[in-house]
Amino acid sequence: MIFHKNDLINETLDKHFATWMHTLNTADFVPKKYLNYVDRIIFENLKKKLKEVDIYNLLYLELQGYKLGFFDKLKISFSGIRPLFENELQAILKAQEKSAEQQNKIENK
Numbered sequence: 001m002i003f004h005k006n007d008l009i010n011e012t013l014d015k016h017f018a019t020w021m022h023t024l025n026t027a028d029f030v031p032k033k034y035l036n037y038v039d040r041i042i043f044e045n046l047k048k049k050l051k052e053v054d055i056y057n058l059l060y061l062e063l064q065g066y067k068l069g070f071f072d073k074l075k076i077s078f079s080g081i082r083p084l085f086e087n088e089l090q091a092i093l094k095a096q097e098k099s100a101e102q103q104n105k106i107e108n109k
Contacts, residue, residue: 005060008053016046055079063089 019042023035058072076082
């Protein structure tokens, strides 16, 4: 997965605010206690996704050849995201190989 960290953060925040926006229309007839509960859940999910973006960024930096510190490596190992990242990366590489093969076929004809 080739990305820019700011793009991932923007996408995460857009989804967060879109979800939060749906709770605003219900303020008239939903108890405030329940809305506070929903807001807390939405905010907790936002924090989890931003941590996940940070892990993806560390994995991307490691892929680019940067030397990560001990705590960054621990953060990656405890997250369990490395297999997902590697699967996405392999899928991208296979798609690039297929497109290169198709391009070669077109050029050879």
